[in-house]
Amino acid sequence: MLKLNLSKLNGFIPQDYLPARQEALAKAAAMLADHSGPGGDFTGWVALPRDYDKEEFARIQAAAKKIRKQSQVLLVIGIGGSYLGARAVIDLLCSPNYNLKKKDTPDIYFAGNGLSTDSLLELMELVGDRDFSVNIISKSGPTTEPAVAFRIFKNMLEERYGKEGARERIYATTDKARGALKGLADAEGYEEFVVPDDVGGRYSVLTAVGLLPIAVAGVDIQALMGGARQAMDELAQGGPDNPAWQYAAARHALYESGKRVEILACYEPAFRFFGEWWKQLYGESEGKQGKGLFPASVEFTADLHSMGQYIQQGERLMLETVVRFDKAHCAISIPDDPENVDGLNFLSGRSLAFVAEQALRGVTLAHVDGGVPNILLSAPARDEKSLGALIYFFEFACGLSGYLLGVNPFDQPGVEAYKNNMYALLGKPGYEEQKAVLEKRLES
Ligand code: PA5
Numbered sequence: 083m084l085k086l087n088l089s090k091l092n093g094f095i096p097q098d099y100l101p102a103r104q105e106a107l108a109k110a111a112a113m114l115a116d117h118s119g120p121g122g123d124f125t126g127w128v129a130l131p132r133d134y135d136k137e138e139f140a141r142i143q144a145a146a147k148k149i150r151k152q153s154q155v156l157l158v159i160g161i162g163g164s165y166l167g168a169r170a171v172i173d174l175l176c177s178p179n180y181n182l183k184k185k186d187t188p189d190i191y192f193a194g195n196g197l198s199t200d201s202l203l204e205l206m207e208l209v210g211d212r213d214f215s216v217n218i219i220s221k222s223g224p225t226t227e228p229a230v231a232f233r234i235f236k237n238m239l240e241e242r243y244g245k246e247g248a249r250e251r252i253y254a255t256t257d258k259a260r261g262a263l264k265g266l267a268d269a270e271g272y273e274e275f276v277v278p279d280d281v282g283g284r285y286s287v288l289t290a291v292g293l294l295p296i297a298v299a300g301v302d303i304q305a306l307m308g309g310a311r312q313a314m315d316e317l318a319q320g321g322p323d324n325p326a327w328q329y330a331a332a333r334h335a336l337y338e339s340g341k342r343v344e345i346l347a348c349y350e351p352a353f354r355f356f357g358e359w360w361k362q363l364y365g366e367s368e369g370k371q372g373k374g375l376f377p378a379s380v381e382f383t384a385d386l387h388s389m390g391q392y393i394q395q396g397e398r399l400m401l402e403t404v405v406r407f408d409k410a411h412c413a414i415s416i417p418d419d420p421e422n423v424d425g426l427n428f429l430s431g432r433s434l435a436f437v438a439e440q441a442l443r444g445v446t447l448a449h450v451d452g453g454v455p456n457i458l459l460s461a462p463a464r465d466e467k468s469l470g471a472l473i474y475f476f477e478f479a480c481g482l483s484g485y486l487l488g489v490n491p492f493d494q495p496g497v498e499a500y501k502n503n504m505y506a507l508l509g510k511p512g513y514e515e516q517k518a519v520l521e522k523r524l525e526s
Contacts, residue, residue: 083312083462083471086325088332090446090456094401099335100322103486107327110485111320114478117280119485121492126280127477130288131310131470138275139303142290145253145273146297150187152251154212157205157235158295159194160219161227162362162497163283164255167473168192168295170359171287174352174464175301187300188215194231202231206238214239215251217298219291221277223261226504255290282492284363285477288470302466309470317478326475329457330482333401336455337375337487342399344375349382349438350407350464357381360476367484367491374487375401383441394452401455405472406442409463410435 096102113119114128149156158165169192172180181189189212193205216239218232239248254267255275267274275290277283286292288310297303317326333344344364346357357379368374380389382404393400416437418430429437446456459475461468484491506513506520 083309083316083468084325084475085460086328087458087460088328090450090458091332091336094455095332095335095339100328100331103331103334104322104327106486107331107482108320110330110482111327113485114481115318120490124280124282124285124492125481126278127282127285127288128481129314130278130281131307131314131474134288134307135276135278138290139293139307141273142275142294142297142303145275145294149215149217149253149298150300152213153188153215155189155191155209155214156295156298157209157214157216158190158192158219159216159228159231159235160192160255160291161195161225162366163286164219164221164225164228164291165192165195166284166355166359166362167287167292170356171292171296171301171306171469171473172299173355174350174469175296175466176299178352178354180299185300188298190295190299193235194218194228197227197230202234206234209238215253217253217255217294218263219255219277220261220263221257221283221286221291223256223263223265224505225501226508229262253294255294282494284359284366284494285492287359287473305466306470309467309472310474311470312467313471313474313478317475325459326479326482329403329459329475329479330486332457333375333403333483334486336401340399341401341455342376343401344377345393345400345402346377346379346405347382347385347402348405349442351381351384352464353405354379354381356405356472363476363480364483366494366497367480368487368489370489370493370496373489382445383438386445393449393454398453401457402449403457403459404442404446406458406460407462407464407468408460411464 110119113122114125117123117125158168172190177183181191191205191208193202216232216235218228220228236248236252239251243251249271252272253275254263254272256263256267256277258276258279275294277286277289277291281289288307293303296306317324320327346360348357361377361379364375364377393402414434416426416429416432416434418427446458450456461472481491502516503520506516509517
């Protein structure tokens with residue numbers, strides 16, 4: 083379903099970049115399939131589009147229906163892998179202006195993904211006196227940002243609806259057996275959804291983590307899973323025609339040739355949060371042991387007027403991966419102007435999509451001429467099926483890429499390091515010694 087065009091890598095990497103990595107790719111694919119590679123305990127996402135929990139899926143759909151009925155607002159509280167996927171899908175399939183649109187589904191706000199007092203207060207004001215529900219999402223449970231935001235909105239719910247009423251409006255997505263949130267959800271009797279043990283945060287968008295908020299927005303989650311399933315079946319066929327193998331081999335060869343930054347670009351502003359999701363996926367999976375391409379993202383054509391200069395002529399560290407949707411949602415044509423004062427009549431009657439396509443083609447060649455190799459990934463349309471496939475494609479290619487690089491693509495020791503320092507500095511019981519050491523270092 084997805085198509086890669088790698089012709090604009092010619093001259094940047096040896097022609098045999100794929101055959102040279104075929105054996106390593108076959109090994110990586112086998113490790114993903116049989117869960118035997120580094121971090122294999124976290125490769126449950128590989129077969130998820132086929133093996134997902136169907137009973138829970140039906141509960142997700144029922145809960146989404148209930149939330150749509152009882153609330154004008156859904157607050158999705160989570161950070162990192164516990165919110166980026168849902169936000170990416172809702173932006174791309176509904177709109178980044180989803181909350182401003184006329185619709186029969188609730189507004190959806192994302193909270194607990196930072197520690198800004200101003201933005202939390204603003205969110206409380208935005209909810210105002212409207213009926214709302216909360217989906218608190220944390221695999222581990224005690225992550226500070228969502229835990230703090232949840233306390234605040236839980237209090238707000240309990241003050242407004244009483245403890246019983248609040249219980250009917252809180253949905254907890256967390257580990258099936260462990261963690262602070264699991265304990266709280268059990269004790270309070272919230273409806274619970276599971277982040278499977280073998281699926282890490284950044285690979286969890288196709289579990290309840292992403293699916294519940296996405297379903298509340300009215301997206302067809304069955305079709306989303308269907309697209310992922312199709313990609314899963316297609317990408318399980320190893321070999322040089324496999325687009326995930328091609329993408330992983332190309333970025334690895336480019337990394338070995340000295341490239342250090344991969345820019346993900348798209349000509350759809352609605353793609354912005356997909357870029358954020360992708361950055362977490364690749365940054366957390368590959369960025370370790372002093373290795374990995376730094377993932378960056380840009381929105382074209384807007385960023386051609388800001389980052390375009392650097393991309394064209396700055397340090398030659400970059401490769402560019404462009405995601406393109408073949409079919410636009412609707413057509414707009416450029417009107418004729420009898421006066422032709424702006425000299426644009428050569429475009430009269432042309433669609434805006436045609437103009438965007440010429441921008442993409444021209445930018446590609448300009449960047450290639452400037453020393454930026456280009457990978458073009460085409461998806462049929464901005465719909466559930468294509469997006470399910472894109473998600474799975476990037477996840478699968480990320481697993482392959484991590485193994486080619488020689489890292490464990492499924493851990494995130496760097497994220498844990500900051501979390502632990504923060505717990506210590508905040509005075510969390512059990513971290514007393516670490517707190518003393520850190521305070522001393524900060525004072526010196
Ligand atoms: O990919 C990851 O595992 C992390 O980015 C987590 O998603 C993030 O730290 C949030 O963790 P949790 O869901 O445990 O609160």
